Amino acid sequence: MFSRSAALGLALAALSLPVRPACAQGTKPPPRAPGAPAAVAQAQFDTTKSTIPWFPLGASPIALRGEVRPGMFLSAVGRRAIAMGTEDGALELWTWPIKWLHDFRLSFRVPKYTQPIDGRDVAQSMEERPEGVTVTYAYEQFTVKEHVFVPLDKPAVVILLEVDAIRPLDIIAQFTPDIHYAWPAGLGGQYLIWEQNARAFLFSEGKRSINAFLGSPAVTQASDVPAHMLAAAPPQLVLGVGSDSDCYTAPRLGEPPGHNVNIHEAYIPIVLAGGEMPHDSALAMYRELIAPGAAEREWKRRVAHEDSIRTTMFALHSPDTLLNKAVEYAKVNLDEGYVCNPDMGCGMVAGYGLSGGASDRPGFGWFFGGDAAINSFAMDGAGETQHVRQGVLRFFAKYQRTDGKITHEISQGAGHVDWFDYPYPYYHGDTTPFWVLAFGEYWRQTADTALVKELWPNIQKAYEWSKATDTNGDGLMETPAAGAGALEVGDLQIGILSDVYMNGVWIASLDRFAQMARALGRGALADSALAIRAKALHTMESKFWLPKLGQYGFALLQDGSVNENLTAWAATAMGFRVFDPTHGAEMAAKLASSDIMTDWGARPLSATSTLFDPLHYNNGAVWPFVTGWVSLAAYNYHDAPAGWFALDAIARTTFDQSRGRNPEVISGRLYKPLDTAVPQQFFATSMVLTPLIRGLLGIDVNAPAHRVTIAPHLPPQWDSVAVDNVPVGSDRLSFTIRRMEGAMTLDVRRAGSDAAPIDVVFSPALPLGARVAAGVTTEATPGDVHATVRGVVRESASLRVAYTGGWSIVPPSMPAVIGERSHAPRVLSERLGAVRRDAPPGSGRYEVSLQGLADSTYEFEVMAPDAGSAGRLSAAASAGSVSLLPWRAGRARRLRITFPASGANADGYTAATLVVDGAGRP
Numbered sequence: 001m002f003s004r005s006a007a008l009g010l011a012l013a014a015l016s017l018p019v020r021p022a023c024a025q026g027t028k029p030p031p032r033a034p035g036a037p038a039a040v041a042q043a044q045f046d047t048t049k050s051t052i053p054w055f056p057l058g059a060s061p062i063a064l065r066g067e068v069r070p071g072m073f074l075s076a077v078g079r080r081a082i083a084m085g086t087e088d089g090a091l092e093l094w095t096w097p098i099k100w101l102h103d104f105r106l107s108f109r110v111p112k113y114t115q116p117i118d119g120r121d122v123a124q125s126m127e128e129r130p131e132g133v134t135v136t137y138a139y140e141q142f143t144v145k146e147h148v149f150v151p152l153d154k155p156a157v158v159i160l161l162e163v164d165a166i167r168p169l170d171i172i173a174q175f176t177p178d179i180h181y182a183w184p185a186g187l188g189g190q191y192l193i194w195e196q197n198a199r200a201f202l203f204s205e206g207k208r209s210i211n212a213f214l215g216s217p218a219v220t221q222a223s224d225v226p227a228h229m230l231a232a233a234p235p236q237l238v239l240g241v242g243s244d245s246d247c248y249t250a251p252r253l254g255e256p257p258g259h260n261v262n263i264h265e266a267y268i269p270i271v272l273a274g275g276e277m278p279h280d281s282a283l284a285m286y287r288e289l290i291a292p293g294a295a296e297r298e299w300k301r302r303v304a305h306e307d308s309i310r311t312t313m314f315a316l317h318s319p320d321t322l323l324n325k326a327v328e329y330a331k332v333n334l335d336e337g338y339v340c341n342p343d344m345g346c347g348m349v350a351g352y353g354l355s356g357g358a359s360d361r362p363g364f365g366w367f368f369g370g371d372a373a374i375n376s377f378a379m380d381g382a383g384e385t386q387h388v389r390q391g392v393l394r395f396f397a398k399y400q401r402t403d404g405k406i407t408h409e410i411s412q413g414a415g416h417v418d419w420f421d422y423p424y425p426y427y428h429g430d431t432t433p434f435w436v437l438a439f440g441e442y443w444r445q446t447a448d449t450a451l452v453k454e455l456w457p458n459i460q461k462a463y464e465w466s467k468a469t470d471t472n473g474d475g476l477m478e479t480p481a482a483g484a485g486a487l488e489v490g491d492l493q494i495g496i497l498s499d500v501y502m503n504g505v506w507i508a509s510l511d512r513f514a515q516m517a518r519a520l521g522r523g524a525l526a527d528s529a530l531a532i533r534a535k536a537l538h539t540m541e542s543k544f545w546l547p548k549l550g551q552y553g554f555a556l557l558q559d560g561s562v563n564e565n566l567t568a569w570a571a572t573a574m575g576f577r578v579f580d581p582t583h584g585a586e587m588a589a590k591l592a593s594s595d596i597m598t599d600w601g602a603r604p605l606s607a608t609s610t611l612f613d614p615l616h617y618n619n620g621a622v623w624p625f626v627t628g629w630v631s632l633a634a635y636n637y638h639d640a641p642a643g644w645f646a647l648d649a650i651a652r653t654t655f656d657q658s659r660g661r662n663p664e665v666i667s668g669r670l671y672k673p674l675d676t677a678v679p680q681q682f683f684a685t686s687m688v689l690t691p692l693i694r695g696l697l698g699i700d701v702n703a704p705a706h707r708v709t710i711a712p713h714l715p716p717q718w719d720s721v722a723v724d725n726v727p728v729g730s731d732r733l734s735f736t737i738r739r740m741e742g743a744m745t746l747d748v749r750r751a752g753s754d755a756a757p758i759d760v761v762f763s764p765a766l767p768l769g770a771r772v773a774a775g776v777t778t779e780a781t782p783g784d785v786h787a788t789v790r791g792v793v794r795e796s797a798s799l800r801v802a803y804t805g806g807w808s809i810v811p812p813s814m815p816a817v818i819g820e821r822s823h824a825p826r827v828l829s830e831r832l833g834a835v836r837r838d839a840p841p842g843s844g845r846y847e848v849s850l851q852g853l854a855d856s857t858y859e860f861e862v863m864a865p866d867a868g869s870a871g872r873l874s875a876a877a878s879a880g881s882v883s884l885l886p887w888r889a890g891r892a893r894r895l896r897i898t899f900p901a902s903g904a905n906a907d908g909y910t911a912a913t914l915v916v917d918g919a920g921r922p
Contacts, residue, residue, distance in 0.1 A: 032193065037208065037279055040197040044287045047199070050218035050240060052160075054266040055296040057147065058303060060129035062310070062328045064659040068123040068135065073658040073679035075352055076132040076157075077336040078150035080275070082365070083157045084352055084680075088123040089135045089146065092354055092362075095155035095275040096341045097182045097412035099360050100203055100212055101175045103234070109170040110141050111251045111258030116172050128659040130306035130332045131299065141167040147267075151298040152305055153340070155275035156285060158295050160267035163241050167258040168248040170220070173270060174236040176357060179203050179210070183360040184422075185413030192225040192235060200286060201225070201235065203274065212274025213286035220247075241265055269295055276342045309335055313383035316692070317722040323692075326651035329660045330688040331382050334375060337682045338387045339365070343415025347395035348372035348387065350409075351664065351681035360413075363678040364664075367410040369396045370431040371683045373438035374625070378689035380445040381699065383727045388442050389451060396435055397458040401426060404458075404465030406435040408483075429482025430502040433466045433509040437576075440512020443519075447703035447729040452516050460525075463513050466506060467532065475536030476503045476556070486569045486604070490618045492554070492611055496563070499555040500544055504573025507536050519704060540573070541580055550586045552579065566606035568596055568626045574633030575694075584637040585782040589829040591630050592642035594851050594909040599816035599824045601627035601649045603668045607906050614668030621674060622666040624650045628687025635695025638783035640713040640765060641809065641827035647691050652815055654688065662688070669907075671816045697721070698763070703729035706756050710746060711763040711786065712737055716808040716863055730754055733793070737764070746799045748791075762799040763788040767806025768832040769844060769865060776801065783830050805865030807832065807846040807916075812858055822907055825852040825860075825897075848914040855901035859885075862893050862916055869918025878913040 032039060068087045075084035085091035091104040107116035117139060124138040132149030142165040150157050161171060179190035189206030200215020201222070214237075221238035225231050240247050242263045251257060271289045274282035288294055309331050316327045340346040350371040353363025364371075372392040379388050399407045399420075408428040411419060419425060439459055443452055452459070469481040476498040479485050485502030487493040510533035514526040543562065544552045552570040555563040571591055574584055591597070595606040601622040605612055614620045631646035653662050656671075663673040664681035673679070693699050698711030708728055714721060714737065722736040731752025738745045746762045765784040772778050777788040787801045807830070814824035833845030852858055864870035870893045875882045877897060885894040900910040 036191075036193060037202070037204070040195045040283065042197055044198045044283070045217055045290055047217065049292075050216075050268060051265055052267050052269050052290075052292045052295060055299070057131075057299065060131065060306070062325055063127055063129040064655070065125065065127045066659065068126050070120065070123075073353065073661065074126065074128055074133050075336075075661070075680055076148045076150050077352070079153045079338065079340045079346070080155040081150045081157055082352060082362070083148050083150055083159075084354060084362075086354075087126045087135065089119045089137070091148065092356070093157050093272050094182075094362060094365075095157075095212065095272075096339060097185070097343065097415070098210055098212075098275060099178045099180045099182065099355060099362070100214070100272060100274075101177045101179075102355070102357055104173065104175040106137065106144070106146060107172045107174065108137065108139065108142060108144065109172060109238075109248055110139075110167050111248065112141065112167070114250075116170075126659075130309070130329075131302040141165060142169050144171065149299060149302060151289070152301050154273070154285065154289075154298070155277075156271065156273040156289055158289060158298065159270040160295060161239070161265070161270070162267060163263060163265040165241060165263040165265075166261060168246055168261060169241045169263070170248040171239040171241060171268070172236050173216075173239065174234045176234050177203065177230050178360070179205060179230070180360045181416050182362065182366065182412035184411065185416035187416075190230055192230060194222050194225060198283065198286065200271075201237075202279070204279065208279060210274070210276050211279045211282040212272060213282055214270070214272045215286070215290075216268060216270045217290060218268045237270075239268055239270075241268070267295065306332065313725055314381060314689075314693070314727075315724040317724070319718050319721075320648075322655070323648070323651045326654040326688050327692065329654050330378065330662075330685045331384070333661065333680065333682060333685040334379050334382070334384055334689075335387070336680075337375065338391050339367075339412075341412055341415070344410060344412075345395060345398065346390055347410075348375060348391040348682075349412075350683065351678040353678040353680065362412070364681065366412045366414075367395065367407075369406045369408055370428055370434050372396065373431070373434035374683045375686040376438040377441055378686035378693070380441055381693035381701075381726070382689055383725055383732075385442065385446050385448075385727060388438070389446075389448070392435075393439055393442060393451065393455060397455050399425075400458055400461065404432070404461030404463075406432040406462055426483065427488075428484045429469065429477060429479060430485045430505055432462045432482075433477065433502070433506040436462050436466070436513055437505060437509035440509065440516055443516055443704070444512070445701050445703060445727055449519060449704070453520065456516075456520060459513070459516065463509075463529065466509070473535075474498075474539040475532050475534075476539055477506045480558070486554075486567075487618045490611065490616060492563070492565065492567075492605060492619055495557040495559060496555045497558045499569065500540070500552055500567070501569035501572050503536065503540065504570070504576065504578050507533055507540070507573065507578050508576035510536070537578065540578065541583070544570075545580070545583050551590045552583070552587055565609050565611070566590060566595060568602045568604050568630050571602075571626070571629035571633035574636055575629050575690075577636050579637075581637065581781065584633075585639065585829070588634045588637040588639040588642060589849060591633060592639060592645070592826055592828045594822065594826055594905060594907045596630070597642075597646065597649075597826060598622055598668065598671070598907075599649065599814070599822040600653065600666055600671045602630040602646060607668070612668075614670075615674065617665060617674075617676075620668040622668050623664070624653055624662055624666075624684035624687050625664075625681075628691050631687070631691035632695045635691060635698070635713050638713075638765065638781040639829055640696075640715070640784065641811070641830065643691065643695050643713065644715050645811075645824075645826070647688075647696060649816065650684075650687050650691075653684070656816070656818055661685070669821060671818050671820055697723060698765075699723075699726060701726070701728050705759075707759040707761065708733060709761040709763065710735065710737075711761075711765065713765040713784070714739060716767070716810050728752075728758060731758070733758070742804060743800055743802045745801075748793050748797045748799075750793050750795055757792045757794050760791050760793050760797060760799065761788060762791070762801065764801055766801070766803050767808040767863065768830055768846065770803045770806030773802045806863075807865060808863040809848050809914075810861040810863070812860065822909075823853055823856075825850060825858045825899075826909070844917065844919075846916045846918075848916075849911070850897065850899075850914055851909045851911050852897065852899040853908050854899055854904040854910045857896055857898040859894060859896050860914075862895060864891050864893055864916075864918050866918075867891055873916055873918055875914065875916045878915070879910070880912045882914060
């Protein structure tokens with residue numbers, strides 16, 4: 001682990017003072033081949049020292065620790081480099097756009113055995129924190145902690161070894177060299193050369209345009225690698241631990257296994273440094289980072305950076321500590337998506353995963369326009385707007401096609417091939433309206449009209465290109481002209497003309513485009529865009545809505561028919577309130593059902609479809625990305641229990657597999673990511689933030705209008721929530737919401753230099769049937785009641801909504817378990833029946849549509865309007881059975897529901913409607 005006790009810290013600091021010569025070098029460097037670069041002529045550091053001074057690494061408040069799980073992904077990420085690997089210690093090292101090596105592993109040579117001990121066999125525990133990762137190797141004779149981190153903005157990786165040993169020890173670092181550009185760029189003539197005066201391998205190639213050094217001052221032996229080639233056997237470095245008298249020596253036959261020593265070494269550095277740069281520049285960077293004090297300086301910069309993310313950006317303080325921590329890691333992950341490539345510039349990549357020995361594709365570690373736009377919604381709300389400005393808006397404008405289409409993907413190796421001659425860059429059609437929408441959302445959050453003016457030609461070209469894909473005049477973009485929308489593979493895409501996903505984005509982008517156009521004084525253009533939007537909305541409602549099924553279809557087909565499959569893709573349109581409120585509420589209940597929702601997230605395609613396959617990327621596997629839209633859709637259409645169920649599922653994926661990372665795609669039947677899934681996928685992690693900020697908290701910022709709406713849907717079990725650092729233009733708002741007997745309150749604080757007042761609209765969701773004081777604006781929706789009050793904040797403000805009564809339900813918390821099927825109940829919808837004018841308080845039918853495993857019993861809690869109605873509560877179920885548990889006092893009443901034993905769907909779920917009445921009759 002990174003933290004240490006004060007006593008041990010003082011001991012190590014003292015031990016770093018004496019000069020201890022490294023163990024003797026065992027071999028001479030091999031002769032250099034003709035044409036090889038000249039050898040490094042002078043020693044690059046004090047060769048009598050094999051360590052750098054110890055310094056405290058400190059403790060991160062959000063560190064994740066646990067036992068090593070072989071094969072489980074981990075990563076340490078900077079702007080220009082990445083070290084990624086598995087918890088048992090294997091690493092793959094890149095400095096963009098070059099993959100230098102993979103399968104970097106440690107082994108340990110002790111006098112007890114003739115063969116080294118493989119690090120995989122003794123890797124005991126790991127720690128993931130925003131600054132880096134630690135793997136701890138533990139054996140009876142030693143404990144070695146391998147701390148791995150990447151300088152924030154240098155093409156380099158630093159490994160610090162911390163050793164505690166009671167027998168002599170050698171540490172062997174072995175790896176497989178690659179020296180490849182990222183797919184699909186190629187490179188030939190790669191080689192390694194041992195540089196004795198640098199105690200490092202030089203990685204290079206025939207033209208010497210790329211160079212890197214990997215080494216350590218503690219190296220006592222290195223592989224004899226012939227020049228101008230890569231040897232078949234993995235090269236290795238042997239790091240001597242301790243003084244000459246403590247160093248490992250091979251035991252003789254019959255000799256005891258070594259002698260007693262008491263070695264504490266910290267730190268033994270290993271550094272990889274280099275990239276697309278001359279040999280001398282790579283050597284200078286290596287020398288700089290290996291020098292005493294350099295690692296400490298770079299580490300402290302990482303700590304300061306990560307502290308800034310945690311303390312100056314959006315932060316959640318809720319009763320749910322897991323969700324709070326998931327928010328922190330979502331911010332970290334999205335920050336790690338900002339990558340600087342020496343050829344392409346700085347932009348947002350999609351995610352990271354190992355390429356291994358057979359590929360040069362680092363997961364999705366290249367630039368995706370659609371993913372960047374999707375992630376920008378979360379980044380805007382979290383305060384990472386500088387990355388949106390450069391990495392989403394400027395970067396993808398730079399590579400916009402001449403006709404206005406925004407690129408779908410750009411490889412890290414694109415600077416070394418004719419990338420834009422391939423079909424991949426512009427494969428997707430949804431990327432372009434998503435980019436326009438992302439621009440509009442950024443502008444509303446920041447009021448950065450200067451950037452809108454700067455890139456207006458790009459914005460208008462993207463709008464015109466999208467508009468031109470509508471060939472039949474119905475207002476909708478068409479897939480044959482635009483390119484892929486929701487789907488890339490599978491039979492579900494056959495015959496598509498216009499799908500619900502791409503056109504939900506298109507309709508939302510038209511509104512934001514019109515707002516930006518009007519802000520620039522282009523009223524006629526704004527009116528034209530809104531006219532297209534009105535036509536598209538009419539088409540969506542008239543052709544996609546299927547009254548007999550009570551749902552929206554997936555797509556209009558080229559033969560004039562509708563693909564009626566129930567899919568989660570409609571949720572994207574619902575995420576921007578594109579659909580009719582009543583129809584949308586019905587659709588939200590469909591999306592909450594076990595046909596779509598598993599315990600760990602939403603399938604894009606219903607399990608009732610004949611095309612459903614739980615392992616198919618588009619036709620049944622669960623995506624956290626899709627789940628986020630389903631959550632936001634539920635909140636937008638006032639189905640808060642369903643919204644919370646989906647959001648909680650996404651948050652839990654942060655910790656159930658790769659610690660602090662969210663997987664791309666998960667099996668649709670058993671809770672386990674697919675083998676092909678990218679383990680650190682950013683449009684998965686952004687969906688921790690987007691439905692939380694926009695849905696549960698209901699934050700809508702319109703900075704150009706100096707207005708903020710806060711319309712929360714707090715879970716019934718939350719009495720309060722506090723939020724820090726909501727960006728509003730150049731300012732920040734922090735607020736606390738409290739729920740107490742008879743009222744909900746909002747206390748807002750403002751920080752910043754903008755003197756203009758900010759209008760605050762507080763419109764909390766109240767439970768069904770709640771009664772609000774006279775004079776307060778209310779809106780009754782199918783699933784709740786919103787009461788609205790307004791105020792102005794200059795430095796601070798307090799707003800209050802007084803109300804009484806209302807119904808709500810709390811299902812049992814049953815988190816998904818790795819390897820198991822779904823087992824938690826579903827709350828599909830809440831509705832309130834008619835109430836007689838002469839009915840006593842608390843009467844009226846509260847109806848909850850539920851699903852649960854067949855013949856299974858669950859315990860729910862119902863919150864009645866008041867204690868009296870809770871005491872006289874009656875309950876019935878449309879199927880199965882329900883029983884009330886004894887009531888003691890208060891508004892809460894617990895009950896058990898047993899679901900019907902017959903009629904289960906393929907996931908084993910049956911349905912029942914719970915009906916409760918506070919007047920004592922069902």
